[in-house]
Amino acid sequence: MENIVEVKNLNFSYGLAEVLKDVTFSIERGDYVGLGGYNGSGKTTLVKIILGLISPNSGMISVFGKNLKKFKQWSKIGYLPQSVSLFNPIFPATVYEVVSLGLISKKKFPRRITKADEKTVDIALEELEILDLKDKLISDLSGGQQQRVFLAKALVNEPELLILDEPSNTLDEKTRNNFFNLLNMLNKKKGTTIILITHDIGHIGEHANKLLYLEKSVVFYGKLSEFCGSEKMEGFFGHESQHLICHQH
Numbered sequence: 355m356e357n358i359v360e361v362k363n364l365n366f367s368y369g370l371a372e373v374l375k376d377v378t379f380s381i382e383r384g385d386y387v388g389l390g391g392y393n394g395s396g397k398t399t400l401v402k403i404i405l406g407l408i409s410p411n412s413g414m415i416s417v418f419g420k421n422l423k424k425f426k427q428w429s430k431i432g433y434l435p436q437s438v439s440l441f442n443p444i445f446p447a448t449v450y451e452v453v454s455l456g457l458i459s460k461k462k463f464p465r466r467i468t469k470a471d472e473k474t475v476d477i478a479l480e481e482l483e484i485l486d487l488k489d490k491l492i493s494d495l496s497g498g499q500q501q502r503v504f505l506a507k508a509l510v511n512e513p514e515l516l517i518l519d520e521p522s523n524t525l526d527e528k529t530r531n532n533f534f535n536l537l538n539m540l541n542k543k544k545g546t547t548i549i550l551i552t553h554d555i556g557h558i559g560e561h562a563n564k565l566l567y568l569e570k571s572v573v574f575y576g577k578l579s580e581f582c583g584s585e586k587m588e589g590f591f592g593h594e595s596q597h598l599i600c601h602q603h
Contacts (some may be wrong), residue, residue: 355382355383355384356382356383356419357380357381357382357383357416357419358381358382358383358385358417358418358514358515358547359380359381359404359415359416359417359515359547359549360380360381360414360415360416360417361377361378361379361380361400361404361413361414361415362378362413362414362415363376363377363378363412363413363414364376364377364378364400364403364410364412364413364414364415365377365410365411365412365413366396366399366403366408366410366411367411372570373396373399373570374396374399374400374403374410374568374570374571375570375571376571377396377400377413377568377571377572378572379566379572379575381547381549381564382547383514383545383547384541384545384547385547385548385563385564386537386538386541386547386548386550386561386562386563386564387548387549387550387562387563387564387565387566388550388552388555388558388559388561388562388564388565388566389401389549389550389551389552389566389568390551390552390553390555390558390565390566390567390568391567391568391569391573392569393553395568395569395570396568396570397519397551397568398436398519398551400568401433401517401519401549401551403415404417404422404517404549405431405433405517406422406425406428417431417515418430418514418515429511429513430513430514430515431513431514431515431516431517432456432508432509432511432513432515432516432517433508433516433517433518434501434504434505434508434516434517434518434519434521435504435519436519436520436551446491446493447491447492448488448489448490448491448492449479449484449487449488449489449490449491449492449495449503450475450479450488450489452492452503452504452507453475453478453479453503453506453507453510454467454471454472454475454510455507456478456506456507456508456509456510456511457471457474457475457510457511474510475506475510476488478506478507478509478510479506481506481509481536482502482503482505482506482509482532482533482536483502483529483532484499484502484503484506487499487503498526498529501521502529502533505518505521505533509540512544513546514545514546514547515546515547515548515549516537516540516546516547516548516549517548517549517551518537518548518549518550518551519551520551520552520553521533521550534560534561537550537561538561548562550562555567559578559600562578563577563578564576564577564578565577565578565581573587573590574586574587574590578600581600582600
């Protein structure tokens with residue numbers, strides 16, 4: 355099976371504060387990986403390194419079989435950050451304009467949106483049940499609606515790897531269920547590889563087939579079935595927490 359992401363002996367520090375220590379793992383095509391850990395365990399930092407947003411102190415990373423330093427095909431990767439507040443809320447852009455930006459990275463100069471692109475944007479909006487918001491300004495939407503817009507932007511390219519940083523925090527229960535149903539469909543029917551950062555490890559077994567648990571270093575990485583049968587993980591999490599995760603799976 356092809357490895358989509360490979361990380362070997364990765365180390366990263368902010369000044370004297372060690373964030374990641376000797377992290378090694380690989381993610382195969384079609385995996386749905388739940389990335390868990392306490393606040394400050396290095397989850398978001400790891401994702402930022404994979405995305406090339408920050409550089410590690412040492413270690414090797416390859417994406418789609420290429421060393422990260424030489425990787426250029428960023429349109430293969432969709433990313434939904436933890437906070438959409440990084441986007442200027444008063445920027446006068448419509449929902450359609452924001453989502454169409456997700457198509458620009460694939461285009462060569464001149465970068466123009468075609469009629470076919472418009473249809474692609476509409477499909478992404480319809481999948482997330484926000485087609486009726488197409489012409490609204492992003493600044494006029496609720497936090498949950500904005501989250502869905504930025505997910506549509508991440509999905510519109512039909513990425514082969516989708517990385518989401520605690521994506522359901524601002525969604526109501528119905529929207530959250532629809533959102534996870536969509537991710538499950540992308541993973542099972544389209545073969546999209548997914549990395550989902552979550553603080554809610556008790557429910558990750560409902561969705562992911564693998565668990566990567568960080569505590570600066572890798573505490574556990576493998577199939578949920580392996581986690582459920584691990585005495586070491588029972589000692590780390592406690593019997594009740596381990597049982598809860600396994601029960602959801």
